[in-house]
Amino acid sequence: MEQKSATKYFPTVGDGSGLAGTEGLYKEELQLALRNRGMPLEALRYPITPTGLHYLLIHYDIPEVNAEKWRLKVAGLVGKPLELTLDDIKKLPRRTMAVTMECAGNGRALFAPRRISQPWLLEAIGNAEWTGTPVQGILQEAGIRNSAVEIVFTGLDQGVEGDQVQFYQRSLTVNEAMRDEVLLAYEMNGEPLPPQHGYPLRLLMPGWYGMTSVKWLDRIEAVAEPFQGYQMARAYRYSQTADGPGEAVTLIRARALMIPPGIPDFMTRNRLVEAGSVTLTGKAWAGRIGISDVEVSVDGGSTWSKAELGESGSPYGWRTWTFLWTATPGECVLLVRAIDAYGNMQPIDQEWNFGGYGNNGVQRVNVIVR
Amino acid sequence: MEQKSATKYFPTVGDGSGLAGTEGLYKEELQLALRNRGMPLEALRYPITPTGLHYLLIHYDIPEVNAEKWRLKVAGLVGKPLELTLDDIKKLPRRTMAVTMECAGNGRALFAPRRISQPWLLEAIGNAEWTGTPVQGILQEAGIRNSAVEIVFTGLDQGVEGDQVQFYQRSLTVNEAMRDEVLLAYEMNGEPLPPQHGYPLRLLMPGWYGMTSVKWLDRIEAVAEPFQGYQMARAYRYSQTADGPGEAVTLIRARALMIPPGIPDFMTRNRLVEAGSVTLTGKAWAGRIGISDVEVSVDGGSTWSKAELGESGSPYGWRTWTFLWTATPGECVLLVRAIDAYGNMQPIDQEWNFGGYGNNGVQRVNVIVR
Secondary structure, eight states: OOOEEOOOOSOOOTTSSSEEOSSOBOHHHHHHHHHSBOOOGGGGGOSSOOGGGSOBOOSSOOOOOOTTTOOEEEEESBSSOEEEOHHHHHTSOOEEEEEEEEOTTTTGGGSSSEESSOOOOSOOEEEEEEEEEEHHHHHHHHTBOTTOOEEEEEEEEEEEETTEEEEEEEEEEHHHHTSTTOEEEEEETTEEOOGGGTTTOEEEOTTBOGGGSOSSEEEEEEESSOOOOIIIIISSEEOSSSSOOOEEOOBOOOEEEEOOOSEEBTTTOOEEEOSEEEEEEEEEEBTBTOEEEEEEESSTTSSOEEOEEOOOOSTTSOEEEEEEEEEOSEEEEEEEEEEETTOOBOOSSOOOOTTOOOOOOOEEEEEEEO | OOOEEOOOOSOOOTTSSSEEOSSOBOHHHHHHHHHSBOOOGGGGGOSSOOGGGSOBOOSSOOOOOOTTTOOEEEEESBSSOEEEOHHHHHTSOOEEEEEEEEOTTTTGGGSSSEESSOOOOSOOEEEEEEEEEEHHHHHHHTTBOTTOOEEEEEEEEEEEETTEEEEEEEEEEHHHHTSTTOEEEEEETTEEOOGGGTTTOEEEOTTBOGGGSOSSEEEEEEESSOOOOIIIIISSEEOSSSSOOOEEOOBOOOEEEEOOOSEEBTTTOOEEEOSEEEEEEEEEEBTBTOEEEEEEESSTTSSOEEOEEOOOOSTTSOEEEEEEEEEOSEEEEEEEEEEETTOOBOOSSOOOOTTOOOOOOOEEEEEEEO
């Protein structure tokens, strides 16, 4: 896999535990927040997120790729290793899907203590229309061997993390990689991928948190053992400790979010709403499981009412919900929660984990009605 | 101007001074950092910034605009008030220009103490190609009166700031508004404006910090007195105090930025570079004045050498600079500074001001060469 270990080059942020308590953000967290990008929540109004509003998490740098010289290498336990041009890939069966993507670290900065890393609140989301070709077809064309148990996807983005110099790499079991909906995507919202979303080609794993959808794909390799790279074995685990193996982060947990109603206060982002009828609306999703209900509370979580659910379009995309609220003057806190098709209800507060993953605790919107 | 004063609705962040010392960031600052967007510095490699990588500062919410019903109102001290459709505006003389835009608050979080607001470091920049029609022509068509001294531009974005419920509004003197290069822009990089950049129409004031280029334009009004709205009289002033009138923030100060070389450490964003010849490169700009020189230091600012300057394209756009560096193993700090056509040199540390504006102190890039 050509990953080198490195001596410890860079300073540790914080007290060495990897966690921060209630103290304010470190400059290193701010640096990450300013280069990665959240979706402003009013953009929940768009059924398909405009490209420039979709969230972005870029582990290292956006690499510079010359698409003419670029080739996708398919290697490892295959009968016929491949080197494909972008045109080769575009000639394969084409599929377009709306897919809600969410960063596994969404909600991280709402945990206490918080993992020192990209400090998301609620906005690491987006729902784009992706076009590509199923991974399945390419693995079949390469003649994947029965001895293969996982497929390792390697990006062109390189950096240092956990004291290792590494290209960004994630794996899928062969069974997961062979699912119909798993794509090698070359278009987003009907245009070639923009550089920041993985040009010229990325993996798209619908229903899973975004870390799996490797961008700037360089190489796909079939291997005989579960892959133990940094992003599989050390990062993206639900664990109570820095070292505990924990469980792998995979499917996106249920979540509903609300377009904050009324107008914002610049500094606090709290809302000012005029009394009267207010249509609360937003989107809800739950990986590939789907949503069964959305509930709204307009009294800080004491009582809950069912919202109306819009039609289910893409099985991997979000659904619109609406709720008619009669706003009366005073202060209140609005909440919304989703229940997935298996009956899992989004918690008020999600159970803590060290990495700050999968925090789908409910959104709270502070409102003044006048 | 239809701006209402409001009682104080929302909590104060911090100790009431508006400033924060060396403590970490407040949650409110993080909220702003996650919805506004910086340009990752490796995107300095693109002569024209891809739309989704350009910086964004959205004071309130991105408004929802129905372009069919939308009209630009031209009113006030004019002989013939106008209500123009987007098609009307597209029929007027068309002009396309590359323009470097920078937020007036870029560098704010590098001041100590810092103003509690959007906590930019260095990345609130972008260089897009904008298409539109000169404001000049529209004011002439409306028959602007000699008694007009300023033009007030009002956006559709509304919020609470400084205890005032307000639409975002900025003014220009008639002389400034009549300059050839001041556009009403309806395209960015050859496409209709995306929602987050002001769809369907925005002001574009080349060479000035971005606060003047009002998005989601609703109304242009010629007035007889200097406009005293919040964004003119209270925000965007170079002042030593919260209340001092200070000087208006206008032209973009000289700045050079470097693509951080080598590969990043995920957490600190410090760089790991292989020893040998390294081409350092980036962009430099100085409002509408232009750049005369760029200098690089590879020893933390002790000695400086001239970089090579690329051609000047657009008078309002950035220029490429390059510098060949022989990297030898060890730690070092790379710096780069621009000198504008009037001889103003970008300072190592800019003089402090209360609002945190115009901080063009030089970039420092921490590097380990191995």
